[in-house]
Amino acid sequence: MADASPRTDTSTDGDTDEKNLRFEQGQLGIAASDSSDRSKDKTDQKTLRRLAQNREAARKSRLRKKAYVQQLESSRLKLTQLEQELQRARQQGIFISSSGDQAHSTSGNGALAFDIEYARWQEDQNRQINELRAAVNAHASDSDLRVIVDGIIAHYDEIFRLKGIAAKADVFHMLSGMWKTPAERCFLWLGGFRSSELLKLLANQLEPLTEQQLAGICNLQQTSLQAEDALSQGMEQLQQSLAETLAGSLGPSGSSGNVANYMGQMAMAMGKLGTLENFLRQADNLRQQTLQQMHRTLTTRQSARALLAIHDYFSRLRALSSLWLARPRE
Known part of the structure; x- marks a missing residue:
């Protein structure tokens, strides 16, 4: 146990x-x-x-x-x-x-319509110039060149027609050249180029010229310059007159005077502004006639070279604007 x-x-x-x-x-x-x-x-x-x-x-x-x-x-x-x-x-x-609630006359949107039409016109011109350049480089016959050159001259007539319509809607837009690039506007004169300056640029591009051709180009340049001076003086007088009219509607203290005087002075100013369209039309007529007279003075091949030079000049102005806008900024 x-x-x-x-x-x-x-x-x-x-x-x-x-x-x-x-x-x-x-x-x-x-x-x-x-x-x-x-x-x-x-x-x-x-x-x-x-x-x-x-x-x-x-x-x-x-x-x-x-x-x-x-x-x-x-x-x-x-x-x-x-x-x-x-x-x-x-x-x-x-x-x-x-x-869609109201209708405007072309004075309200004529500038936009013209800008669109001008862009289309410029595209057509580039196409025509490329065709002309290819024909010149290929040594096309005078008859073939003449068809292309006549088409380009007629195309310039079209832009002057479009400008005339747009001026009735918004003459200030056309005179300011807002439809062009900044570099082009720098050389703008009454809504376009100076015919005398353009002829001066072309003088070296068209050599050799016969004595008769040279005399014709010099006379054309001189008459263009005289017409430009006359239009410029007219514009200066119009601006001075407008300034005096607007200043006359001011009271002693710098404010507007009585209503009746103010309305009367503004009506006078409006009447004077109506002549702006006339100045623009005359300037475009001068440009159009210069191109046509140049075409009649030169041979077909010289006219072709002149049109190429004009196009290249304005193309370089547009390229200069693009380079300026794209420049580096500090």
Whole structure:
């Protein structure tokens, strides 16, 4: 009995240790299971958030795409409407505003219509000049050159006609030359080029000239210069007269005087402004006649070289404007 008691105690202790071990393993298993569940829950939550973010991004993308398509459609409709309005302006002399609620005479939008027409005219001129240059380089016959040269001279007649129409709508726009590049405006005279200066530039490009041709060009240059001086003096007198008329409507303190005097002076000023269109028309007539007379004085090949030189000169002025605008600034 004395020997059996220790064995019994040992067995009891062993059973207890085994139970404790199983309990600890069970606790560890439960803890591991809880940790795995929590990790799985976190993963599921991240996935749900990511899916929600993707759905929101897709929704915003669809909205942006829809807005972009609507903007394109609106721009297309506005462009179509503008083209229709310009077509009506050319056919009827009336320009309908984009809102469609009122009609304007060409004085309101004549400048825009002319700018568009001038851009088209310039494209046609570039095409004609390229054709002329190719014919000259290919040593085309005089008859072939004459057809092209006559077409270019007629094309210049067209721009003078368009300027006359635009001047009735907005003479200030035409005189200021806002439809030209900055470098071209620097040399502008009454809405265009000086015929005398152009002839001076061409003198070295047209050699050799016969004595009769040289005399004709010199006489043309002299008469052009005289006409330009006369028109310039007329413009100066008009400006001075306008300044005096406007100053006469001011009161002693510098403000406008009585209403009747003010309205009378402004009416006089408006009447004098009506002569601006006449000055522009005379200047364009001088330019047109200079080109035609030059064409009659020169041979067909000389006229072709002159037209190429004129085009290249104005092309360089436009290129100079582009270089100036693109210059680096500090």
